[in-house]
Amino acid sequence: xxxxxxxxxxxxxxxxxxxxxxxxxxxxxxxxxxxxxxxxxxxxxxxxxxxxxxxxxxxxxxxxxxxxxxxxxxxxxxxxxxxxxxxxxxxxxxxxxxxxxxxxxxxxxxxxxxxxxxxxxxxxxxxxxxxxxxxxxxxxxxxxxxxxxxxxxxxxxxxxxxxxxxxxxxxxxxxxxxxxxxxxxxxxxxxxxxxxxxxxxxxxxxxxxxxxxxxxxxxxxxxxxxxxxxxxxxxxxxxxxxxxxxxxxxxxxxxxxxxxxxxxxxxxxxxxxxxxxxxxxxxxxxxxxxxxxxxxxxxxxxxxxxxxxxxxxxxxxxxxxxxxxxxxxxxxxxxxxxxxxxxxxxxxxxxxxxxxxxxxxxxxxxxxxxxxxxxxxxxxxxxxxxxxxxxxxxxxxxxxxxxxxxxxxxxxxxxxxxxxxxxxxxxxxxxx
Ligand SMILES: [Zn+2]
Ligand SMILES: [Zn+2]
Numbered sequence: 394x395x396x397x398x399x400x401x402x403x404x405x406x407x408x409x410x411x412x413x414x415x416x417x418x419x420x421x422x423x424x425x426x427x428x429x430x431x432x433x434x435x436x437x438x439x440x441x442x443x444x445x446x447x448x449x450x451x452x453x454x455x456x457x458x459x460x461x462x463x464x465x466x467x468x469x470x471x472x473x474x475x476x477x478x479x480x481x482x483x484x485x486x487x488x489x490x491x492x493x494x495x496x497x498x499x500x501x502x503x504x505x506x507x508x509x510x511x512x513x514x515x516x517x518x519x520x521x522x523x524x525x526x527x528x529x530x531x532x533x534x535x536x537x538x539x540x541x542x543x544x545x546x547x548x549x550x551x552x553x554x555x556x557x558x559x560x561x562x563x564x565x566x567x568x569x570x571x572x573x574x575x576x577x578x579x580x581x582x583x584x585x586x587x588x589x590x591x592x593x594x595x596x597x598x599x600x601x602x603x604x605x606x607x608x609x610x611x612x613x614x615x616x617x618x619x620x621x622x623x624x625x626x627x628x629x630x631x632x633x634x635x636x637x638x639x640x641x642x643x644x645x646x647x648x649x650x651x652x653x654x655x656x657x658x659x660x661x662x663x664x665x666x667x668x669x670x671x672x673x674x675x676x677x678x679x680x681x682x683x684x685x686x687x688x689x690x691x692x693x694x695x696x697x698x699x700x701x702x703x704x705x706x707x708x709x710x711x712x713x714x715x716x717x718x719x720x721x722x723x724x725x726x727x728x729x730x731x732x733x734x735x736x737x738x739x740x741x742x743x744x745x746x747x748x749x750x751x752x753x754x755x756x757x758x759x760x761x762x763x764x765x766x767x768x769x770x771x772x773x774x775x776x777x778x779x780x781x782x783x784x785x786x787x788x789x790x791x792x793x794x795x796x797x798x799x800x801x802x803x804x805x806x807x808x809x810x811x812x813x814x815x816x817x818x819x820x821x822x823x824x825x
Contacts, residue, residue, distance in 0.1 A: 396810050396817050397429040403769060403807060404741055405454035411768075412447050415566075415738040415751055417578060419443055421464035421479060425734045427457030427743065430813075436734065439468040456743025456811075459734035462576070464583070473732055480583030481731040483590065487545050488572035489538040491717070496537040500782045503528040534571050535785055539762050546573045547757045549715055552597045553577060556638050567762040569742025569749035574735060587731060599639070599714035607631070607640045609689075609706060628702055632687040639710075646709035648684060651677055664704040669696055741768070746807030764788050769804035775818040776806050784808075 416422060424446075425436035440446040450458070461468070462484045466477035497517055504513035505521035505528060512523040521528050546565065553559045553575075562579030585593075595601060604610055608631035631640040633648075650662060654677065660670035673680070673696075683690035691698035736742065738751040747766040767787040779794040786805050798818065801809070809815035 394817060399817055400429065400456070400743070400746075400807060400811060401454050403746070403803070404456070404743070405451065407741060407768060408447070408450040408454060411739075412443070413450060413737060413739050414443050415564075416443070416446070416460055418464055419446060421466070421468060423461040423463070423465060423468040423476065423734065424737075425459045426453070426455035427459075429456050429743065429811075432457050432743075433459065433734070437469050437471050450740070456741075458737050458740050460737050461732070461734050463731050478731070481585075483577040483582045483585070483593070484733075484735055485546075485549055485575040485577075485717075486568070486572065486735070487542050487549070487575075487717075488568070489534045489542045490532050490571055492538065492541050492545060494538045494541050496535050500533040500535055500784070502531045502782070504531070505529075532571070533782055533784055534763070536761065536763060539572070540758075542572045543757050543760070545715060546575060548713070549575060549597065550754055550757070552715065556596070557593065563754055564738070564751060565754050565757060566736075566738040566749050566751040567747070567760070567766050569736055569740075569747050569766065570745050573757075574738070574749075576735075576738075590731070594717075596639075597715045598717065599710050602639060602710060604706065607638070607643075608636075609640070609643070610702070627683070627691060627698070628689040630684060630687055630689045633685045642713050643706050643709050644684065646713055647689075647705060648681060650705075650709070651681055651684075662705045662708040663701040665696055665701060744811050746804060746811055767804045769802075769807050771802045771804070773800045773802055774806045775800045776809060776815040777818045779809060779815040781809060781814050 420439070420441050422439065423436065424438040424440065425433045426438065428434045440449065461481075463476075463481040464479040466479060468476055470476045498515055501517050502513065502515050503518045503521075505511070505524060505526055507521065507524055507526040510521060510524045510526060512521050517530055517532075518528045520526070550563065550565075553563060559577055559581060561581070562577055564576045564578065566574050566576075568574050608629070610628050610630075630644065633644055636644050650658060651674075654674060656667055656670045656674060659665075659674060660667045663670070663673075665673070673691075680690055689698075689702045691701060736749045738749050740749055741747070742749055746769055747762065748768045750760075750762075750766045752760050752765070763785050764787050775798065777798040779792075779797050779799050781792045781794045783790055783792045785791075786808060787802075791801065791805055806815070810817065
């Protein structure tokens with residue numbers, strides 16, 4: 394039996410027993426499906442109801458199914474203009490491969506794309522160090538990088554709620570592969586124009602954040618002739634009780650860093666020596682009290698207060714802001730594309746066999762994708778030519794494997810077969 398047929402049978406049997414009810418206003422959405430090895434093979438599909446969608450999933454068992462964040466009057470009409478857009482949800486995507494983590498050195502690898510060069514190695518490289526050709530990456534995920542991705546997603550939720558006041562209509566799901574999708578639906582976002590969506594994106598990524606405009610580093614008011622050296626070394630900041638949005642985030646971050654009393658951290662964040670940081674922390678309580686009252690004070694002599702506070706606040710912003718993708722410019726366009734389609738929550742991702750499982754927003758930091766999104770059964774099947782680093786699924790570690798024949802639970806075999814890291818042994822190895 395060939396791999397595609399085998400995997401299709403597994404998908405079909407899954408959809409036969411599980412209904413997908415995760416698409417609100419289904420009749421106004423455009424759908425797209427993908428085949429084995431091809432994430433989108435046709436678009437412009439539409440379904441009048443959830444039962445029509447489920448019947449389709451059962452019959453066709455597609456490897457991938459996505460739907461539009463936009464709502465249309467005529468979702469299957471072509472070209473795009475003829476669909477008549479009625480509005481669009483906000484969608485944010487976070488992928489583990491866009492976040493730097495140590496674990497990538499152990500599970501990712503690269504090999505040179507040139508046929509004459511055999512260079513390869515662990516970790517991630519853009520270019521082959523031997524010949525300068527592009528490197529091909531073999532990317533995997535593990536609990537560590539997915540948990541970092543979940544943290545970014547949690548930060549985004551905090552921006553949506555605390556800064557934008559969006560509490561209704563937020564839904565979160567695992568992407569089925571490397572990260573998380575956050576959907577914001579409902580009337581409060583539906584009518585947002587593309588420039589408005591970009592403005593939201595710029596806000597959460599702190600692009601062009603103007604510190605003066607949010608109340609930092611204006612001229613200190615030297616009223617009363619108190620132009621002594623201490624006052625000259627001080628700057629205004631918003632008062633803690635009045636601070637909102639980014640101003641609040643920055644003040645909270647600065648205060649937390651001082652409360653922690655961590656000398657090396659203060660030194661790194663402010664760009665000063667640890668000796669100076671130690672001296673500075675002796676005045677910790679005074680500094681905190683000043684900040685609460687709207688002054689970034691710097692009582693320690695011999696340091697450039699301007700540099701210190703600018704470095705410090707910039708580092709707080711870098712810690713707090715959301716980062717999308719490798720190059721923000723690319724993502725400014727793709728992440729706010731209102732005609733895009735995205736995986737239907739609670740359907741299977743055909744490159745992994747994992748469910749793009751929807752879960753409660755509050756569970757973002759406890760949901761374990763590589764465990765909780767495993768849906769295929771335990772029965773073992775034999776696969777061959779297995780090439781994989783050590784990988785984790787359903788609470789167990791497997792591998793590493795190098796061109797071996799192994800017997801694995803169906804869920805792990807699907808995972809490897811789907812990504813092309815193994816092949817079926819023969820039809821007798823298939824437990825049906
Ligand atoms: Zn090379
Ligand atoms: Zn990892």
